[in-house]
Amino acid sequence: MSNASNNGKIKVATVWLGGCAGCHMSFLDIDERIIELAKLVDIVHSPICDTKEIPPVDVGIVEGGICNEHNLHVLKDLRSKAKVLVSMGDCAGLGSVPMLRNQFELQDCLDRAYVAGESTALGQVPEDAELPKLMDKVRPIHEFVKVEAHIPGCPPNAEAIWCALTSLLAGKPADFVKDVSHYD
């Protein structure tokens, strides 16, 4: 990743797909090192910046698995704009909790949530052109696009994210880091 563009900083985009935002929280948890990180990278797109379009970037970071068609669309978009794509967290890389619904038929899941749910009155599965269509099965992102590195964890701790990013920035592969990386 030595060929950084512009001001010498590396451009990063993060996206939030089928996840709980916990990974992004953990990302912010890097604490004061975020300043150090800011010297090295420009976060040009993320759920906390207000940009509509994903610009071309050096590193794309994905939280969450692929649950609906919109997730897939964003993933493909980011893949096409990022030189390096990284999965952040168990949902994006290992499927994890959202994937549990694969044990059931999609329609049964929708009925359970919207029709038979204890807190629903006159329940009805919402239908609107604006709403993205749910995928039949939830899948981790590497089943759709090429992914250069995975940072497991639910959420990955800040240390694991830091280790992965600094390795990538130094042009090294971001591997599982003993005593830092974890699945839980």
Place this chain on the structure above:
Amino acid sequence: MAETKAQDAIAIKLKINGKEVTGYKGQTVLDVCKASGIHVPTLCHCEGLKPVGGCRLCIVEIEGQRRLNTACTTPATDGMVVATETPRLHDLRKRTLELLFSERNHICPFCPASGDCELQKAGYEHGITHVRYDYLLPRLPIDNSHPYMAQDHSRCILCSRCVRVCDEQVGAHTLDLSARGSMTLIAADAGAPLGKSSCVSCGMCVEVCPTGALFDKLSNRSLGRQELPTTQTVCTACGLGCWTSVKTRGHVVLQINSGKGPGNNEIICNRGRYDALKVANQPALQLPQLKKAAELVDVDWKAFAEELARRITSGRAGSDPSRVAAMVSPSLPLETIALVKQFMKDVVGSDRVGLTAGPELVAASEAFGLNGKAAPLARMSDLEDSDLIVGIGVDLQYSAPVAASAVRRSVNARKAQYVEINSRVTGLSALAGFRMTIKPGRDSVVLGATLRTMAERNLIQSTLSADDVAGLPDTKEQMFEHLSGVTVTEVVRLASLIAGARRPIFVIGSGITAQGTEAIESVINLAVGGNYFTADGRYRIMEIPRKANTAGARMFGTPAFSMADFDFQSTDVLLLFLGDDEPLWPAGWLEKARPMVHVSVFASHTQPASEIAHSLAPVCTWAQRSGTFVSLEGRLQKTRQLVDAPASVMCDGEILKAVAKAMGKSFTPSVAACMPAGVKVAEGQFVPTAEPARQIVTCKSKAQGAKSRV
């Protein structure tokens, strides 16, 4: 087994990863690697269980062999050249692991084993960050029917460790692999819910399960990413004294597992794992209580000590200290017994210290001629070496479950015979090749008649004199069958079974000892008459006592009284020192104690005796103090203090000091000086034993006043 290192083991040389190492013939490649500090990843392998070579994680390359071998099942041979870490092995192992992750539902963040999971650790070790196979995500059941453990098939890797431990070590053989449809599952009794199966709730399967497929409900295994302090100690839930390994966090005991030590074959039971855990932590009471207007109310220690001091020094007790009595449970450490004895003698001036035990205490002391020593009895290793096990008046599954496992193992794997003589059905009845249902209290007659039959029919080469034999009960006596509930044919059958065995062992419990001296003597007679001794001269009799320290308590000499001969009339103040959980009291006993002027109960948890208490002192639980115990094998064992007690809870010594102070006396406990002489052996060693008898005792010889014990 890992360390197959018999004295005459033949050494072999191997080259592993380019390094010369020495092993022994009979070891597997994995054994040699472990002994040489070479790490080979494993999953289905479990120390102490037969290897099955199922998971293929331990594959290694062996020079000259084209296929890869599993280290856990491949015998090591001289000159073998082995590679355990090559890129090819690493890649294959990684694939194996990824397949395991993809086959079922491993959601680590929500798994009770996360942080203590061997599959997860192996994943880390192989740098797995994602899985390249499609997840199968099968929908699998969860079995939540058992009170202590649950099984989530979603996390099962079918390593069969649970099946093997349950069969090979626990001897229950509850679990097995069963194919239901396309999915193989671990099933109890071919499909029963665990809670309704033959499971004896020992939790060993949970302990050996490498994943979160089997987990404890009382102690979640998700003990965090940090290693927690683990302490080796000794179980005090029964007289066997198995070694345990206990995990703690801060002031909390989290989990009890089996420990490495002599005697228990490295397993523990339901009582040691779960019952002990339930009472390990916080005492139920945090402050002492006094009865005020029929209600027990919280007070401070000063008020407690003053009230107890007042009761001891006023009224009839004040002028006659022998109206104060104390009883100590033999489930408490020797130190507590010594301390109470000293307090009663030096501070109160009463020698009335008894044990919360039945007549078995006194009877056994007499019958075995103890005199401050331990009885010359058989040990677990003798049990494991017997070809005939005769259980008499004992429910091993209840009283010492790990010993019950040894019996099951002996019957299942060594083809030993189990014979049961009991008035009731026990947890091992189904295992018995021969059962005798005897009328309660008739054991001495039946056992005596059995010995007589053995002698009269020349089934044994006996040293018994004609007189000896004539003094024994006879099946020809009138109403023998009616009174004993046993037929003559049954007696003959038992006689020939015993006589036909090479190394029989008699396992007795409170069903015998509580009957008194005569019943115990009838068992000793069998051992003496048939010459059934261990090589070093102990009786081939194993006694299963009721409490953890029964054997130790006997070494203080005969107590002033037992529960059976307690003199309620002559007692005004009674101090009861109880273990963490003592539900069993003789019928009506507590009712008779109720009218006393003052009953003070020292215990960590509320139990039946608390109900008649005028004062209650919360004391440390077993996990909050250390102490000395003598196991039923006669081994001196020490428990470790695992956690601190809450600040408001005291140990017996401090409380008694406070009471003495309130009485205006000083009390300096000198526990060491008050301990029985026999316990001055090193931890783990056997305490000295009394000499066994060489002649039998009969009614006749007793009547003649023969001092028969030599």
